[in-house]
Amino acid sequence: MAICRISAPAGQSEFALYRDGQVCLLSQLLDEVPDAAELFSLPMSWWDGLPDPTPDQWVSAGDNLLPPVDSPGKVICIGLNYRDHAIETGAAIPDEPVVFSKFPSTIIGHGDSIELPSVSREVDYEAELVVVIGKSGKLIPAERAMEHVFGYTCGHDVSARDWQKGRPGGQWLLGKTFDTFAPIGPCIVTQTEVPDPNDLRVQMVLNGEIVQDSTTAQLIFDIPAIIEHVSKVVTLSPGDLIFTGTPPGVGAARNPPLFLKPGDVCSVIVQGIGTLTNRCV
CATH class of the missing domain: 3.90.850.10 (Fumarylacetoacetase-like, C-terminal domain)
Structure with a gap:
């Protein structure tokens, strides 16, 4: 599984699944998306349990990709x-x-x-x-x-x-x-x-x-x-x-x-x- 960060229309950033230049926002799959620190520390079983995106939930990343880690501590x-x-x-x-x-x-x-x-x-x-x-x-x-x-x-x-x-x-x-x-x-x-x-x-x-x-x-x-x-x-x-x-x-x-x-x-x-x-x- 691959994840990325993209710039959302309102100016904030969102995490998304990533596949060959396409993205599916995690907010489309979850009622509440954990913050970055929690996301990275979640067990792989949590990621494996994510619902499969539908074809229409995948869209082009375009020019919206951000650094996948924002302001790392180290x-x-x-x-x-x-x-x-x-x-x-x-x-x-x-x-x-x-x-x-x-x-x-x-x-x-x-x-x-x-x-x-x-x-x-x-x-x-x-x-x-x-x-x-x-x-x-x-x-x-x-x-x-x-x-x-x-x-x-x-x-x-x-x-x-x-x-x-x-x-x-x-x-x-x-x-x-x-x-x-x-x-x-x-x-x-x-x-x-x-x-x-x-x-x-x-x-x-x-x-x-x-x-x-x-x-x-x-x-x-x-x-x-x-x-x-x-x-x-x-x-x-x-x-x-x-x-x-x-x-x-x-x-x-x-x-x-x-x-x-x-x-x-x-x-x-x-x-x-x-x-x-x-x-x-």
């Missing part, structure tokens, strides 16, 4: 987590997850514009599988970690390399957290629909050309290991996002480097999840 990111990406950057294979964060103001949805800041000349692309947390928890052992996962979405960890590495002391947070630097979407696919998240193809298509292409089998730290590590420090809450890392092929590692420019169209494709497309302005 946007947690894992760096250098693909073995082949670490090798291309010349970095040592890390002994534990490299963790950084983005502010919630980075979040935009499918079809929204990535704003290239005037203070950076080296904005890079990074296609990623993103985990959406469902059940709250801290000190979560790896063997119980998947109980805390609601589902998955496509993510784009846009990165200003000249801020990330070229400023005094290195500025991972600032280089990663310009407004609009974390597109997600178009939907969240529940974890029961993804039998093996450790074997999904992840691609970035830039202006019609595949520039990143690998699989999550290359992850150095899989999703349970990431959740166990991060939850040693912070309580994970419903709607928190974990960007799991990016495959090789990033612009900064190319010769010559390939950085984003106005008019570029970026599409993140994650097998079994969907395609997230954004234009740079």
Whole structure:
């Protein structure tokens, strides 16, 4: 099952089921729709018990898609987590997850514009599988970690390399957290629909050309290991996002480097999840 958020006629947002560019509002299936935190923490049996939409309840999503998670409490990111990406950057294979964060103001949805800041000349692309947390928890052992996962979405960890590495002391947070630097979407696919998240193809298509292409089998730290590590420090809450890392092929590692420019169209494709497309302005 896949869910999304759309803008409703009165200006508010609503959750909906998502299928091939079509949506069915949950409000058409339920007398009362739980809020986001409750929705993400509901057991999969609740979702499986939803009434089947009738054909006329499915309508085109059009341009109404919003980020499937609105203002997450945490946007947690894992760096250098693909073995082949670490090798291309010349970095040592890390002994534990490299963790950084983005502010919630980075979040935009499918079809929204990535704003290239005037203070950076080296904005890079990074296609990623993103985990959406469902059940709250801290000190979560790896063997119980998947109980805390609601589902998955496509993510784009846009990165200003000249801020990330070229400023005094290195500025991972600032280089990663310009407004609009974390597109997600178009939907969240529940974890029961993804039998093996450790074997999904992840691609970035830039202006019609595949520039990143690998699989999550290359992850150095899989999703349970990431959740166990991060939850040693912070309580994970419903709607928190974990960007799991990016495959090789990033612009900064190319010769010559390939950085984003106005008019570029970026599409993140994650097998079994969907395609997230954004234009740079």
